[in-house]
Amino acid sequence: MAELGNPKNTIAVLQKYQFNFQKKYGQNFLISPDILEEIIEAAQITKDDFVLEIGPGIGTMTQYLCEAAGAVVAVEIDTNLIPILKDTLSEYNNVEVLNEDILKVDIAKLAEKKNGGKPIKVVANLPYYITTPIIMGLFESHVPIDSITIMVQKEVADRMKEGPGSKEYGALSLAVQYYAEPEIVVNVPPSCFMPQPKVGSAVIRLTRHEKPPVFAKSEKLLFQVIRASFNQRRKTLANGLSNFGAFSLKKEELQECIMELGVPANIRGEALSLEQFAKLSNIIYDRQQERNSSQRTE
Numbered sequence: 001m002a003e004l005g006n007p008k009n010t011i012a013v014l015q016k017y018q019f020n021f022q023k024k025y026g027q028n029f030l031i032s033p034d035i036l037e038e039i040i041e042a043a044q045i046t047k048d049d050f051v052l053e054i055g056p057g058i059g060t061m062t063q064y065l066c067e068a069a070g071a072v073v074a075v076e077i078d079t080n081l082i083p084i085l086k087d088t089l090s091e092y093n094n095v096e097v098l099n100e101d102i103l104k105v106d107i108a109k110l111a112e113k114k115n116g117g118k119p120i121k122v123v124a125n126l127p128y129y130i131t132t133p134i135i136m137g138l139f140e141s142h143v144p145i146d147s148i149t150i151m152v153q154k155e156v157a158d159r160m161k162e163g164p165g166s167k168e169y170g171a172l173s174l175a176v177q178y179y180a181e182p183e184i185v186v187n188v189p190p191s192c193f194m195p196q197p198k199v200g201s202a203v204i205r206l207t208r209h210e211k212p213p214v215f216a217k218s219e220k221l222l223f224q225v226i227r228a229s230f231n232q233r234r235k236t237l238a239n240g241l242s243n244f245g246a247f248s249l250k251k252e253e254l255q256e257c258i259m260e261l262g263v264p265a266n267i268r269g270e271a272l273s274l275e276q277f278a279k280l281s282n283i284i285y286d287r288q289q290e291r292n293s294s295q296r297t298e
């Protein structure tokens, strides 16, 4: 039975193994059965699901996942936690623990091998120091994903939902909204963790769009344009794009592309919506194509 969410049981396991928390791994273990149940409910897991858990810790949420899902793979970087997980997950035969760094795991290959390439669900109380690379990695590597239900820093959860005009709006907001529908499930205070983090947290569910809400001729170019625009937030969009160095157009040509979009040439990137970014990337794409074909015929 899932029972580690009870703080007394967590303390007993930590003492039994004389476990020392490693700050560098962002270790804040959940000790709230109510929040654990909300996460499982929000993730809508059934016995047909294959779940990837990132950072199982001592296996608190893993126990809940094993009870709800068909199969679970949990990837944990801290070798000291592996014998503990062996113990706390001993009654479940549908879980595999991998002692690896999630940023080095080929998740698409894992999903192919374990779930025949069918969409997987990702559930995690994430280590906050690598939230953005984990999320971007899941989306950009085209892992077949149904949904991602994760605990993140509250501020990061808010950022994923923001639009133009907010100072929190940035590359992460646009990437998340391009790939998925973000929804904040519940805000979680520091008292729900051991040890308590200094920041507030929130559970957010990202449900993958069947089709992105905007059309980009090249996804790679769209994300280059987005990164270039927010790399130098205080600069104009034209300067940001021309300083980025990834486009084969001169600054004046990039300015023309911006004007073709129907916005002032001195606009800043943070003022553009996802739809405008997609249009701008398509204009740049066409210009670059024209340039390449005229160079070939010269």
Ligand code: SAM
Pocket (backbone or CB within 6 Å): 025, 026, 027, 028, 029, 030, 054, 055, 056, 057, 058, 059, 060, 061, 075, 076, 077, 078, 081, 100, 101, 102, 103, 124, 125, 126, 127, 128, 130
């Ligand atoms: N899931 C547990 C819970 O809710 O109590 C632990 C969550 S704790 C916030 C984050 C976990 O991720 C820790 O167990 C930590 O060791 C692990 N972790 C940190 N960096 C990791 C990485 N690069 N790859 C895999 N796991 C990592």
